Amino acid sequence: MQGKGSAISIQHITKSFGSFKALDDVSLDIAPGEFFSLLGPSGCGKTTLLRIIAGFEEPDQGEVLFDGTSVLRLPPEKRPCNMVFQNFALFPHLSVRGNIAFPLKRKGLGKEEREERVDELIRFVELTGHDNKKPGQLSGGQKQRVAIARALACEPDVLLLDEPLSALDAKLRQSLLVELDEIHDKVGITFIYVTHDQGEALSVSDHMAIFNEGRLLQAGTPYEIYESPSTLFTASFIGEGNIFPCTALSSRWDEEDDEWIITVDVPALGRTLEVTDWGPVEDGRRLYFSIRPEKVRIVAGDVDLGPGCFHGIVDEPVYAGYQSKFYVKTDEGATIRVLKSHTTYLEEGPGIEWKDRVSVIWRPADGYLVKEEWHEET
């Protein structure tokens, strides 16, 4: 079942629906055979981009290249990609077998060859025994497998997936996501995966792109996007953050750790903090400081945990089984969100409760700067 996978190049794609700008000058390169996610809130343009690649929408401007060749003039049926639809879009009048054989018939395969291929695909998506059921008799997960088998039937170079798991329940989503990843490993073709679920995107993608309001904000590996978001939107959309406007005061090179240490003034925290970055930041620049809640350490009582330690009271604890979330109101008046995983019950001492005094701290290397300028509120 090895396909080859195409490299896809999106160049300056712009698309408007009336006065609504769905995509605004989006450029993107996708390497052959990779699992690439388009992530963003609904209405951000990610699905429109997928539909442009599939051929269901025409861009106002720009190019879509498959391995260097433009596909914009080709109708959807001629493009070397197939799509898995959000609501499965199975043909209700055909059986599982009929659905999977549908594209093969068009391709002009002989009956014997076709049957063989359908059998192979049914085994591949583990639907053996459901061959003759109609889509109406299948569960959501089974429908999605049929949709995937049908899309893979003609061995496309690229598989487009439009929120394929969003119609399924949470538990099933998890297991199907793992299966999708395995399928990607087996067929080796390029996957373009549209989702609004950051967890899905972070866990399976080789690379991902973040969209908002028709613009591509950031593309990179999940690690890059999570650990160093380049825009305020990315920082707040992916994961949770404590994000505060700040002003850079000075930058210095730390020989020992091979990194830059920036000193920033954070008025909301009432402090001057140190944070590491890849390079120097010009003095006086306005930007944002962010620290992820799970990287903040929380200890009960007023304890001096070293420089950069904050003291405060727990405003609101939220217990969530394997972890707890605390909103800590610092003595300076800021609110810091803290996530604490419950690892070993006994070693952690007394539980932290509402109105308890606590101390929190984080390492300078765990914070990061979001280089987007803030403006004085008027």
Added chain:
Amino acid sequence: MRKVHAPRFSQLCLFFVMLFLFMPLIVVAAYSFNSGHGMTWQGFSLQWYEELFTSSHDLWRAFWNSIIIALTSSLTATVIGSAAAIGLKWWSFKLSGYIKVATYLPMILPDVIIGISMLIFFSSINLPLGMFTIYAAHTTFNLPFTYLLVDSRLDEFDFSTIEAARDLGEDRKGAMLRVVVPSIMPGVLSGFLMAITMSIEDFVITFFVSGPGSATLPLYVYSSIRYGVSPVINALSLILILASMALAFIFRRFLKSFAASA
């Protein structure tokens, strides 16, 4: 106490409803085997069946007229109605709402009004009354039913399956033939059968637009009543009842093969 009596009461209701529904049919069926002419039972005989098949030339002519009109007008109404349903669902424009309402009009208007207006229309354009005018009239009053049944089927239709078909290698025409048409087929078939039934049983409208030599079965039966009801009609009725029951049964089996879809 009530709990005991209520089912008994509803059983009684059911019994009487069934009685009123089927008694006339049973009477007709029974008297088709009566050897006498009147409504007194004079012994079993098949003489009316003999007369039906040997010496009822005009009756058979009317019967075949009905069949021809029913088939042609239903076919036309099904094709136009399905196309209209698909078209109005695909392209909604300013007037599409009004067109939908207008399509239902023939269903709501009293038959007498439709009949008279058609008669006036046909004579104003000097169209001679006959088979063709009956065909045109039947097609018209059948349209709302075929349209309605296909339209409701289209309400359940998942339009993304068209894109799926395109994505999987079909062009526009292929997607229409291999995805849209099979999906709405149950609606198309029920519409067609409904139209046939409506056409065969129509009396009022046909009465206005028929001409010499184009009498359909209901018209023939009505005119023959003037000379007293012939038991030959009873014989024909039983045959028609059995035939439509058989058709309904076959159609049900046929529809069942679509039942698993959706």
